[in-house]
Amino acid sequence: MTEQGITILNDVTLNSVSNDGNKPVITANGQNYTFDAVLYATGRKPNTANIGLENTDITTNERGAIVVNDTCESSVPSVYAVGDVNGGPQFTYISLDDFRIVFGALTGNGQYTLKDRKNIPYTTFLTPPLARVGLTEEDAINKGYTVKTKEMLVATMPRAHVNDYLKGAFKIVVNAENNLILGATLYSQGAEELINLIKMAMDNNIPYTYFKNQIFTHPTMVENLNDLCNF
Numbered sequence: 001m002t003e004q005g006i007t008i009l010n011d012v013t014l015n016s017v018s019n020d021g022n023k024p025v026i027t028a029n030g031q032n033y034t035f036d037a038v039l040y041a042t043g044r045k046p047n048t049a050n051i052g053l054e055n056t057d058i059t060t061n062e063r064g065a066i067v068v069n070d071t072c073e074s075s076v077p078s079v080y081a082v083g084d085v086n087g088g089p090q091f092t093y094i095s096l097d098d099f100r101i102v103f104g105a106l107t108g109n110g111q112y113t114l115k116d117r118k119n120i121p122y123t124t125f126l127t128p129p130l131a132r133v134g135l136t137e138e139d140a141i142n143k144g145y146t147v148k149t150k151e152m153l154v155a156t157m158p159r160a161h162v163n164d165y166l167k168g169a170f171k172i173v174v175n176a177e178n179n180l181i182l183g184a185t186l187y188s189q190g191a192e193e194l195i196n197l198i199k200m201a202m203d204n205n206i207p208y209t210y211f212k213n214q215i216f217t218h219p220t221m222v223e224n225l226n227d228l229c230n231f
């Protein structure tokens with residue numbers, strides 16, 4: 001973003017937002033900034049207000065999420081809450097996975113519950129996409145893991161040159177005691193696809209060393225996992 005000429009100011013106290021008759025003006029930390037437009041990001045929360053839950057025995061938490069058990073069942077038996085409304089990670093694929101759990105519970109086939117859910121990868125669809133799974137190095141250290149890590153610049157990757165798009169980096173965080181992958185951050189073209197492969201390795205306790213000697217097609221972004229995991 002900085003390369004694109006965007007200035008990022010963190011820890012700013014907004015004093016006012018006004019309009020000079022033409023454009024919005026923000027006063028922040030005592031200085032005036034004029035913009036073409038102001039986008040105001042508030043975050044999201046479960047949309048449970050004004051649907052009459054107060055007339056039921058369905059329990060909500062302090063953020064308005066419907067409290068559910070491990071099969072997405074609310075405090076009223078046989079009433080289920082799936083997706084954003086139950087306060088889990090707010091992604092389409094988590095709503096789908098909640099469905100799998102409820103479908104299993106209702107048809108009697110279900111052994112899979114919220115407790116069994118493994119790593120949840122996610123992507124911020126920037127250009128290029130920023131995809132993550134598991135812990136960052138800082139998270140892992142804070143959790144008491146002894147970690148080893150490796151980073152690679154996309155500019156060193158053959159496929160990036162084929163694509164003529166060199167921006168980005170890969171980083172992997174590994175538990176130094178057993179070589180299991182604790183997390184990864186991929187910031188590159190194709191990262192939104194690749195992250196799912198790392199998620200599967202993590203879910204199945206496949207050590208990072210497995211990627212080092214995997215045969216991958218060339219020229220692809222995925223083949224760079226050979227080098228990323230060569231340490």
Ligand SMILES: Cc1cc2nc3c(=O)[nH]c(=O)nc-3n(C[C@H](O)[C@H](O)[C@H](O)COP(=O)(O)OP(=O)(O)OC[C@H]3O[C@@H](n4cnc5c(N)ncnc54)[C@H](O)[C@@H]3O)c2cc1C
Pocket residue numbers: 047051082083084085089090091092093095125
């Ligand atoms: C801008 C934006 C970008 C996103 N991008 C991504 C992304 O790239 N990838 C991703 O995985 N997730 C993304 N998400 C999140 C994803 O959209 C949600 O997690 C997902 O839609 C949740 O599914 P849901 O079925 O729980 O709720 P919803 O999809 O919100 O469905 C709820 C439905 O209930 C209806 N409804 C609400 N109140 C009532 C009522 N009283 N009576 C009847 N019907 C009602 C609504 O109209 C809606 O159709 C994004 C969300 C936003 C806002």
